[in-house]
Amino acid sequence: MAKHETPLLDELEKGPWPSFVTDIKRQAEKNPDCWDILGQVELSYKERITHWKHGGIVGVFGYGGGIVGRYSDMPKRFPGVEHFHTVRLAQPASKYYSTKHLRDICDLWEKYGSGMTNMHGSTGDIIMLGCRTEALEPFFYDLTHNLQQDLGGSGSNLRTPANCLGQSRCEWSCYDTEEACHHLTMHYQDEIHRPAFPYKFKFKFSGCPNDCVAAIARSDVAVIGTWRDNIRIDQAAVKEYVAGNIPGNGGAHAGRDWGKFDIKKEVIDLCPTECMWMEGGELKIDDAECTRCMHCINVMPRALRPGADQGATICCGAKAPILDGAQFATLIVPFMKVSADNEFEELIEFIEKIWDWWMEVGKNRERVGETMQRVGLPTFIKVMGLDPIPQHVKEPRSNPYVFWAEEEVEGGWSRDVDEFRARHAA
Amino acid sequence: MALSIEELKAAILKKAETAPKPQLYIKDFYACDPDSKPRVVKNAANDLVKEGKMMFWSSGSTTMYAMKDRIKDEEGAGGVN
DSSP, X not given: OOSSOOHHHHHTTSSSSOXXXXXXXXXXXXXXXXXXXXXXXXXXXXXXXXXXXXXBSOOOTTOSSSEEOEEESOTTTOGGGSBOOEEEEOOOGGXXXXXXXXXXXXXXXXXXXXXXXXXXXXXXXXXXXXXXXXXHHHHHHXXXXXXXXXXXXXXXXXXXXXXXXXGGTOTTOSSXXXXXXXXXXXXXXXXXXXXXXXXXXOEEEESSTTOTTOHXXXXXXXXXXXESSOOEEOHHHHHHXXXXXXXXXXXXXXXXXXXXXXXXXXXXXXXXXXXXXXXXTEEEEOGGGOOOOOHHHHXXXXXXXXXXXXXXXXXXXXXXXXXXXXXXXXXXXXXXXXXXXXXXXXXXXXXXXXXXXXXXXXXXXXXXXXXXXXXXHHHHHHHTTOOOOGGGOOSOOOOOOOOOOGGGSTTTTOOOHHHHHHHSOO | OOOOHHHHHHHHHHHHHHSSSSSBOGGGGGGGOTTSOHHHHHHHHHXXXXXXXXXXXXXXXXXXXXXXXXXXXXXXXXXXX
């Protein structure tokens, strides 16, 4: 039986899509506190103002992240949401979990929390919505002791690292994303569970340039698989595609008749760098011009494969649009070997160099991408101890002046004026 | 020369007790000892939380540090209802 009239929210149940309103009503039949979620949200829709207060001192002992305090600013009217803290649980690598584990988590949440969940949050965490302060510690105890499940990240912490399915399911993955994600998650437990930085910090691992976890758009350090030799071509399979014997895109668009496969129209003409052509019935690629867009490989997976000399491209500084708009990560290292053989040593060294610099130079609540933007890419590259390379150049320069650093000029800024005047009269 | 960990912790506590704002960013504590690396200051501040001498205050996206008796307790703050 509904506790509050919700005419505005009820409108949201009328569309063709699943509605969170229906979900909350269903859960409210089990947990009457959930009626107050609907009541408060209805009031917010009516008054066009939020009635949630967020932030606070809530947490579990020993951890400085994973719990986000949330309260109602109308606790007497909506007592069921007086405390409505969010708990973030670390998602397993690639989000592989058994249905039993999910059921166990949900049972635990119905015992201690509202029963409402959000699968998954933007960073990938399993989000548990709505818990009273006094239930946090018992929930955490059962979670860790009975389900062996840890909390995720929040606040100025390293957020739960995320990765694509990688080599567990995908033939294009150029490194073991699961191993990298797991290794770094374990290596940086302190940074995940306790605040360490001026603001949040994320890294994500994609096995190939298709970037299925959108690392380039969402992470401060995006580790994106790539290769530095040539795309491997099976010319016999190319002929099969041209003859129409193998469906393009692995048959992904088979629900409609698109006509005969046309390699020129569907592959060659769509290459962004125009580095492909047919010659004597064979597909040719000028690999030096390839920008790893993956289109040709996606269309003809049985004919084309990433090269064999594999590693990852490291891009830095993506973020959502709080300051200065959203930005993609900037390429910093075009190719790095990413391997468990040396315990990801090179990657870890790279990440910690960024941290040491950003912790000192970054302003409060400034993502590393914003710090990079503020100081400029040349400064960031210098801090990272890298030499500028053509791939760092976004566009031809429009400023005619060259700004030399003192150490780049022979003799620095000091000079002997008398010696100069001996050669150049005033 | 950098302060010892105990000296650094004492300086952090003093700053947290006397700063005009009750909640402080980790960077606010860097000035407690300019010779200590940021990571050392962070570890000292987090140790003080473990020891129960300070609290984390988190907005969800950012975490700050505070002395418990200096910050508003949302649970005791009631509401506008």
